[in-house]
Amino acid sequence: MSALSKTMSKFGLAVVQLHVSSVKADNLSRAKRLIGEAAAHGSKLVVLPECFNSPYGTGFFREYAENIPGESTRMLSDAAKENGVYLVGGSIPEEDGGKLYNTCPVFGPDGTLLMKHRKIHLFDIDVPGKIRFQESETLSPGSAFSVFETPFCKVGVGICYDIRFAELAQLYSKMGCQLLVYPGAFNMTTGPAHWELLQRARALDNQLYVATASPARDQTASYVAWGHSTVVNPWGAVISSTGSEEAVVYADIDLQYLADVRQQIPVTVQRRDDLYAVTPVTDPGGLYAVSPVTDPGGLYAVSPVTDPEACTR
């Protein structure tokens, strides 16, 4: 391996577990300060939590929503540029054409908006006596895959509930991503039960790194976030995590280690492509599907659609 590829095979990642209040200006200035702190620590890629500029709740989304560009994304662009980092800007309620989305904007180290991911799977759940949340009461879902390139590796983006859908992670892995980032805000019911388990599952299934960023826990908020922002490695092990307070979580993303794991347990090349396959489906209305393949020897397919609008790479 050359000296250059050795340098590029490892990079610092920071996950910001931000305290989010009802005062947008405070959220922005705290986020900016912690992005600077992460960059000073040597991080090349910084991830903020879901809904970092607004309390998380269907009653807040319209009031805090912004166009892109807008106040919050201008701050993110400036912060990425001033600190020379790739910045996964958590998410903000985005207003576009009269609709609201839960949107993650991603900036390059020169402050350019590289892409935005609109949450594909809306968080609509009802666990009796515990939690009922219906994002679809106010939000519309996104319909595009979101992948961006860095000099280190390709990165796939999902938002919170998106992590429950193994197909999305599998497709991102198939597209060549070695790191998946999920700004998220699990809660006090599903957090302890599923948050870490889902991250380890996505990481192990696809033998890649998974990073999650949550808001810090605020017991006075209407939605109490679980916290526990985490980074998991391709072996499925938690390599860095925190509790419920505001914190910056650091981890080294080691792509040589990822290659080693894939060589030692070579499931990525052992898939039975003769039996099942990850292939594009032709339905223009769809995004992905688990469907039978037409080859009589085949069994099923996990498939991105061919619609070019469906991927924001």
Ligand SMILES: NC(=O)CCC(=O)C(=O)O
């Ligand atoms: N903001 C979200 O999508 C929350 C997802 C969540 O808590 C879950 O259990 O899934």
